[in-house]
Amino acid sequence: MGLKWPLSFLLLFTIYATDPASGQIDLDGIPGTVWLEDSVPPGTTVANFSVKCTNSSHLPIVVPKNIIPTTSFFNPPNALSVDTYQVSLSSSAALDARKVNQYILAYSVRCADESTEVQLFVQVIAADKLECSSRSADIGRMPIQVPEDATPGLYIYIPVLKRESKGPLKFTIEDASLPFQITSDGIVQAPATGFSHEQAGKIFSMNIVVSDDNGTSCRMPITVEVLPVYHNQVNFTETSVARSVLENTGPLKEIIQVHATGENVRYQIVSPDTIYFTINPETGVIMNTYNLDLERHPGLAQTQLLVRAYNMLHPSDSASITVNITVKPQNLLGPLCSPALFVTDIPETTPTGTALWPLSCVDAVGDNSSLHYQIEDGQSPIYSFRMDGPVLKVNTTLDTELMGTLYFQCKAVILVTDSGSPPRTTRVPVLVTVSPVNEYPPQCLRRSFSVPENSGFGEFFGNASGLDRDYPFNNLEYNILETEAGPPTLFFIGRRTGLLYALGPLDYERKKSYHLTISLKDVDNDANRLEQSTTLCNITINVQDVNDNPPVCEPPFEERSIYSTQARTVSVTQLHCTDADERSELSYSIVGGNTNGRFRLEGDRLFPNTFSYNRDGIFDPLTFELLIQVTDSRSAPALSTTATVIVHVTPWTTTVPTPATTTTTVSKEPIILHRTVEYWSPDPWFVVILTLTGIFLFSALGLLLWCLRWRKAQGEMSQPFQQNQEKGLERNYIMAEEPSKEKDKGSAEMPSLHHQFDGRAQDPVTGQDYLFDSSSGARRWL
Numbered sequence: 001m002g003l004k005w006p007l008s009f010l011l012l013f014t015i016y017a018t019d020p021a022s023g024q025i026d027l028d029g030i031p032g033t034v035w036l037e038d039s040v041p042p043g044t045t046v047a048n049f050s051v052k053c054t055n056s057s058h059l060p061i062v063v064p065k066n067i068i069p070t071t072s073f074f075n076p077p078n079a080l081s082v083d084t085y086q087v088s089l090s091s092s093a094a095l096d097a098r099k100v101n102q103y104i105l106a107y108s109v110r111c112a113d114e115s116t117e118v119q120l121f122v123q124v125i126a127a128d129k130l131e132c133s134s135r136s137a138d139i140g141r142m143p144i145q146v147p148e149d150a151t152p153g154l155y156i157y158i159p160v161l162k163r164e165s166k167g168p169l170k171f172t173i174e175d176a177s178l179p180f181q182i183t184s185d186g187i188v189q190a191p192a193t194g195f196s197h198e199q200a201g202k203i204f205s206m207n208i209v210v211s212d213d214n215g216t217s218c219r220m221p222i223t224v225e226v227l228p229v230y231h232n233q234v235n236f237t238e239t240s241v242a243r244s245v246l247e248n249t250g251p252l253k254e255i256i257q258v259h260a261t262g263e264n265v266r267y268q269i270v271s272p273d274t275i276y277f278t279i280n281p282e283t284g285v286i287m288n289t290y291n292l293d294l295e296r297h298p299g300l301a302q303t304q305l306l307v308r309a310y311n312m313l314h315p316s317d318s319a320s321i322t323v324n325i326t327v328k329p330q331n332l333l334g335p336l337c338s339p340a341l342f343v344t345d346i347p348e349t350t351p352t353g354t355a356l357w358p359l360s361c362v363d364a365v366g367d368n369s370s371l372h373y374q375i376e377d378g379q380s381p382i383y384s385f386r387m388d389g390p391v392l393k394v395n396t397t398l399d400t401e402l403m404g405t406l407y408f409q410c411k412a413v414i415l416v417t418d419s420g421s422p423p424r425t426t427r428v429p430v431l432v433t434v435s436p437v438n439e440y441p442p443q444c445l446r447r448s449f450s451v452p453e454n455s456g457f458g459e460f461f462g463n464a465s466g467l468d469r470d471y472p473f474n475n476l477e478y479n480i481l482e483t484e485a486g487p488p489t490l491f492f493i494g495r496r497t498g499l500l501y502a503l504g505p506l507d508y509e510r511k512k513s514y515h516l517t518i519s520l521k522d523v524d525n526d527a528n529r530l531e532q533s534t535t536l537c538n539i540t541i542n543v544q545d546v547n548d549n550p551p552v553c554e555p556p557f558e559e560r561s562i563y564s565t566q567a568r569t570v571s572v573t574q575l576h577c578t579d580a581d582e583r584s585e586l587s588y589s590i591v592g593g594n595t596n597g598r599f600r601l602e603g604d605r606l607f608p609n610t611f612s613y614n615r616d617g618i619f620d621p622l623t624f625e626l627l628i629q630v631t632d633s634r635s636a637p638a639l640s641t642t643a644t645v646i647v648h649v650t651p652w653t654t655t656v657p658t659p660a661t662t663t664t665t666v667s668k669e670p671i672i673l674h675r676t677v678e679y680w681s682p683d684p685w686f687v688v689i690l691t692l693t694g695i696f697l698f699s700a701l702g703l704l705l706w707c708l709r710w711r712k713a714q715g716e717m718s719q720p721f722q723q724n725q726e727k728g729l730e731r732n733y734i735m736a737e738e739p740s741k742e743k744d745k746g747s748a749e750m751p752s753l754h755h756q757f758d759g760r761a762q763d764p765v766t767g768q769d770y771l772f773d774s775s776s777g778a779r780r781w782l
C-alpha cells in the first residue's frame with residue numbers, strides 16, 4: 001500500500017454538547033486526516049469510523065454531504081456493523097498527487113433529533129514508482145491512424161506514463177523490425193523514408209518498453225494503422241479543344257464530346273453560366289440546348305466553355321479542359337440556274353466533245369466565277385456527258401448500235417456548287433434523246449445459189465439475206481428486180497427474210513443457170529423514215545442436174561436373124577440408147593425372152609451363146625424375143641427403159657468328113673439353163689408387138705414343118721450328119737462355123753444359099769470353111 005502510516009486514522013472530533021433528552025452523538029475516528037499514496041488501487045479502504053447514539057435508542061444515520069474538490073473517487077460510507085462505517089476508493093479512483101493533493105469529505109451524522117456535520121481530510125502523497133498505465137485503459141483503444149503519405153519522421157505517438165519514477169527513463173520499441181523509430185523521450189515517429197505503398201492499409205501493433213535505472217520497466221502497447229491515401233486519377237489528355245458548328249441546326253445537337261481518364265468520372269460545365277450549352281454528366285457530350293441562331297444571338301459566334309471532370313467518389317480528384325465552340329452562319333441559298341431543266345434531241349452521230357448547252361447560273365451570295373459545275377454520279381448511260389466549265393458536252397459515243405435500242409434517253413444531273421459555307425448546290429436535270437441515223441448501206445452476203453432442177457413449187461433452196469450494221473440490225477426488205485424479159489417467174493424471195501424459193505419449172509438440160517438482181521433496202525434505220533439505203537446484189541442461181549430423164553433407145557424395136565452356128569464373139573446387134581442427163585451411165589441387162597440363156601450382153605452389144613437344136617434333147621426356140629432393160633444409173637434414183645430385140649435363129653447343121661482328125665472345137669460345156677423369174681410389166685406397145693410376133697412365129701413354124709416334111713422326103717439320099725461318137729454324150733449339132741465377115745451381105749443371100757446347101761463344114765486339112773449340099777454333096781468354098 002505504500003502508506004507512510006499503518007491503517008490507523010487520526011480523527012479530529014469536534015464535539016457539540018447537546019441536550020441528553022434529545023440524544024447524544026458519539027463519534028470515534030472522525031473527524032480526522034488520512035494520508036494516501038496516489039498509487040493505491042481502487043477499492044482501497046480510506047478510513048473506518050464509528051458513530052453511536054448514547055442517549056437514545058435510535059440508530060445513527062451517516063449521509064455523505066459533499067467532496068471538495070468534487071470527485072467520484074470515493075465510495076459513500078459503507079456500514080460494516082450497526083455503528084461502524086468504512087470509507088473506500090471507488091473503482092474509478094485514480095489519485096494523482098500532481099493534480100489534487102487533498103480531498104475534504106463532509107458527512108452529516110444524525111441521532112434522533114440531533115445531527116452534526118463532520119469532515120474527513122484525505123491527503124494524497126505522490127508515490128515513487130514507475131507505472132505505464134492500467135491494463136483496463138488499453139482495452140478497446142482505437143489504433144492510431146497515420147496517412148500513407150505522412151511526412152517522414154512525423155510524431156505519431158507521445159507516451160504518457162501513469163507514474164514516473166525518479167531518475168532517467170529509457171524507451172524502446174520491443175519489435176525492432178517494425179518501420180517506426182522512437183526518440184529518447186519515447187516519441188514514436190513515422191519512418192525516416194516515409195511509408196511505402198505496400199504498407200498502406202496495414203495495422204502495426206507494438207509495445208513500447210519503458211525502463212528506469214532501478215531495473216523496473218513497463219510496456220505500453222500501441223497500434224498504428226497506416227491509412228491509404230487516394231491518388232488523383234482524373235485527367236484530360238488535352239488542355240483545350242475546338243469545334244465549329246453551323247447555326248440553325250436545331251436544339252440538342254451534339255457538338256463535341258470530351259473525355260477524361262479516371263474512374264467514376266463525371267463532367268460539369270464550370271463556366272460560363274450559359275443556357276445554350278449543356279453537358280451530359282456521364283458521357284461528356286456537349287450539346288446545344290436551344291437552336292443556335294446567330295441573327296438573334298450574335299454572341300454565340302464564339303463561346304469558351306470550361307469543363308471540369310471529377311471522380312464522383314473523390315470530387316477533389318478533378319481536371320479541367322477548355323472547349324471553344326464556334327457557330328458559323330449558314331449559307332442557305334444555292335445558285336440560281338436558268339433554265340432549271342434541259343431537254344433536247346441529238347442524232348446518234350453527234351461527235352464526242354460536241355457542246356450541247358452552256359448553263360447560265362447566278363450565285364446569290366458569292367462570285368459567279370466561283371461556281372463549280374459537275375455531272376452528278378449515276379448518269380445513264382454512264383459517262384455520256386461531261387462538264388467543261390458551265391458547258392455541257394458529249395463525253396462518249398452515243399451510238400444506237402452500241403446501245404442496242406432506238407431513241408434511247410440519256411439522263412444526267414448537273415450539280416452547280418457555290419463557294420459558300422457550307423457549299424450550297426443546285427441540281428439541273430438533263431434529258432437528251434438520241435435519235436437513230438442511217439449510217440450504213442445494206443451489204444450482200446452471198447451471191448451464188450444452187451437449186452435442184454426438180455424443185456417443187458415454193459420449195460426453199462437458199463438464203464439471200466444481207467447485212468445492215470444499223471440498229472435494228474439487218475432490218476431489210478428484199479425484192480427480185482424485173483428483167484428485160486419481165487417479172488421473175490421462176491423464183492421468189494421472202495420480202496423480209498431474204499429466203500429464196502423455187503417456183504419452177506426448172507430444167508437443167510434446158511438452162512443451167514439464172515442471173516438475177518435482188519434489191520436490199522433497209523427499214524427503220526433513221527429518225528426520218530424516208531432515209532433508206534438500197535443495195536443491189538447480182539446473184540447467180542445454178543440449176544443442179546437431177547436424173548429426171550429415162551434412157552431412150554433408137555430404135556426401140558429391132559429384129560435380127562442369125563444362124564444357130566453364129567460365133568459367140570459376133571454380136572447380133574448393138575443397141576443405140578441415149579440419156580438426156582449429163583451424168584448418166586447406161587447399163588444393159590436382158591430381162592426377158594432369153595430362153596435357155598442363149599444370148600448375153602456385153603455393154604450395149606448383144607452376143608449369142610451356143611444354141612441347141614437337138615430334137616431328142618434341148619431344142620431352143622427359133623425366135624427369141626429379148627427384152628433388154630437399159631438403166632441410166634447404178635444408184636438411186638435410176639430410170640430405165642426397155643428395148644426389144646427379136647432374133648430369129650436358123651438352126652444350121654454341119655458334117656465333118658474326117659471324124660478322127662477333125663479339129664472340132666466343140667466345147668462340151670454343160671448347158672446352163674438360166675431361169676429368171678422377174679416381174680415385168682410390159683408397155684402396151686409391147687403387147688401389140690408380142691401379138692404380132694406370135695402371129696409371125698406361128699407362120700414361121702408352119703413353114704418350118706412344111707420344110708421338114710419336104711426334106712424328109714429327100715432324106716433317104718442324104719448322108720446323116722456325122723456325129724462325134726467318141727465324146728457324144730449328147731446329140732448336139734456341131735457348130736464350128738465362124739461368123740461371116742460379109743454378114744450383112746450374107747444375110748441378104750441367105751435365102752438362095754438355103755436352097756442350094758444345107759450344111760457347113762471345115763476342111764480338116766486346109767482349115768477352110770465350106771458349104772455343102774447334103775443331098776448332092778456339092779461344096780462351095782468360102
Ligand SMILES: [Ca+2]
Nearest residue numbers: 440470522525
Ligand atoms: Ca442502214
Ligand SMILES: [Ca+2]
Nearest residue numbers: 437439470471
Ligand atoms: Ca445507225
Ligand SMILES: [Ca+2]
Nearest residue numbers: 549579581632
Ligand atoms: Ca437420165
Ligand SMILES: [Ca+2]
Nearest residue numbers: 546547548581
Ligand atoms: Ca436432168
